[in-house]
Amino acid sequence: MTTPSADSLRSALREIKDPRSGQDIVAAGLLEGIHVRDGMVQASLLTDRAQAAAMEPVRRQVQEVLARQPGVRNATVVLTAHKGPAPIPPRPAPAGGHGHSHGPGSGPGGAKPPLLLPDVKAIVAVASGKGGVGKSTVAVNLAVSLARQGHKVGLLDADIYGPSLPRMVGVSRKPEVRNEKMIPLQAWGLSCMSIGFLVDEETPMIWRGPMVMGALEQMMGQVEWGALDILIVDMPPGTGDAQLTMAQRVALTGAVIVSTPQDIALIDARRGVKMFEKTNVPVLGVVENMSFFCCPNCGHRSDIFGHGGAREEAKRLGAEFLGEIPLLLDIRVAADGGTPIAASAPESEGAKAYDALARRVWEKVSGTGVARGAGPRIVMG
Ligand SMILES: Nc1ncnc2c1ncn2[C@@H]1O[C@H](COP(=O)(O)OP(=O)(O)OP(=O)(O)O)[C@@H](O)[C@H]1O
Numbered sequence: 332m333t334t335p336s337a338d339s340l341r342s343a344l345r346e347i348k349d350p351r352s353g354q355d356i357v358a359a360g361l362l363e364g365i366h367v368r369d370g371m372v373q374a375s376l377l378t379d380r381a382q383a384a385a386m387e388p389v390r391r392q393v394q395e396v397l398a399r400q401p402g403v404r405n406a407t408v409v410l411t412a413h414k415g416p417a418p419i420p421p422r423p424a425p426a427g428g429h430g431h432s433h434g435p436g437s438g439p440g441g442a443k444p445p446l447l448l449p450d451v452k453a454i455v456a457v458a459s460g461k462g463g464v465g466k467s468t469v470a471v472n473l474a475v476s477l478a479r480q481g482h483k484v485g486l487l488d489a490d491i492y493g494p495s496l497p498r499m500v501g502v503s504r505k506p507e508v509r510n511e512k513m514i515p516l517q518a519w520g521l522s523c524m525s526i527g528f529l530v531d532e533e534t535p536m537i538w539r540g541p542m543v544m545g546a547l548e549q550m551m552g553q554v555e556w557g558a559l560d561i562l563i564v565d566m567p568p569g570t571g572d573a574q575l576t577m578a579q580r581v582a583l584t585g586a587v588i589v590s591t592p593q594d595i596a597l598i599d600a601r602r603g604v605k606m607f608e609k610t611n612v613p614v615l616g617v618v619e620n621m622s623f624f625c626c627p628n629c630g631h632r633s634d635i636f637g638h639g640g641a642r643e644e645a646k647r648l649g650a651e652f653l654g655e656i657p658l659l660l661d662i663r664v665a666a667d668g669g670t671p672i673a674a675s676a677p678e679s680e681g682a683k684a685y686d687a688l689a690r691r692v693w694e695k696v697s698g699t700g701v702a703r704g705a706g707p708r709i710v711m712g
């Protein structure tokens with residue numbers, strides 16, 4: 332059965348009334364987002380914290396209506412507390428050298444909540460404008476390579492709707508809670524956190540209060556990350572709420588944009604770059620994933636999706652080209668098997684490509700080129 336469109340689901344929800352205004356919830360502007368993927372639907376309803384209890388029956392009703400629609404396998408509805416895009420907080424003061432500058436109360440104004448993760452020296456988002464280009468695979472292997480190079484590394488799965496970290500690192504159990512903070516799971520030398528550790532893939536997502544953006548915030552603020560050299564953040568596809576939350580709530584050191592060499596993916600990569608520029612997050616550079624294919628039998632190299640497109644696009648955007656990752660069966664098998672290639676076959680061609688990427692990323696975040704949260708939006712190497 333085909334998956335219904337977000338628009339058709341939105342129309343179906345018009346039968347539900349907003350108890351406050353009496354209008355239908357779509358007209359009342361309560362339906363903030365609706366995402367459909369393979370018959371799995373996630374929707375968020377806008378509320379404020381004071382109204383959360385009163386909105387709970389509406390949330391349940393929305394979930395029921397969505398679950399009844401043809402083609403829907405599972406529906407999850409959460410209440411979100413944030414109110415549209417808030418202004419970007421002022422960046423923390425520039426720091427020299429290693430750039431560990433952010434902390435509570437940075438910037439004038441005072442009323443803004445303190446930035447999260449003050450003990451993490453560098454925070455790097457792995458993003459793209461498009462789904463399925465290999466962000467999670469890059470994020471996991473980049474993190475593993477950095478750890479193998481001797482850094483203390485965390486890996487945060489910011490994909491609340493479709494977490495992939497548990498599968499990719501082969502670990503999934505409920506984290507221990509100590510002093511009201513969750514202890515990240517250890518895998519492949521990394522401290523890992525994903526909403527997938529807290530909810531089963533198929534269960535509706537209700538986690539510690541029904542606030543979805545809260546979920547991402549909690550995975551930063553209520554997790555005992557400790558003092559990390561670098562936190563790699565695997566971003567969800569697109570340019571939505573999670574990106575905004577990250578840009579606003581932590582001092583992101585920069586973003587690594589992943590693209591395949593195809594034109595269509597490059598257009599999305601461009602959108603990804605623009606989004607980070609808009610939120611004042613430096614773009615560390617662009618990685619070309621699935622750059623070329625080497626036949627495992629004869630070693631013949633073919634450029635399945637073209638080759639070099641991302642390098643040219645990076646140049647056009649004034650961003651650094653950070654490297655290319657070949658399309659390799661081993662990378663896919665290792666990722667799906669929960670044994671990232673950078674750890675399970677460190678001498679392989681794939682691992683070497685991630686290793687080179689990790690070295691360049693580390694140079695960029697630890698060198699003087701990128702003062703944390705300051706400097707040009709696009710940083711040249
Ligand atoms: N270089 C590569 N060689 C072979 N397979 C790859 C490579 N990079 C990624 N893959 C495979 O492609 C698929 C999609 O990758 P991945 O889940 O990392 O993409 P994503 O951009 O994070 O997707 P989403 O947008 O859904 O989060 C996975 O099966 C992964 O194993």
Ligand SMILES: [Mg+2]
Pocket residue numbers: 466467468490495565566567568
């Ligand atoms: Mg992913």
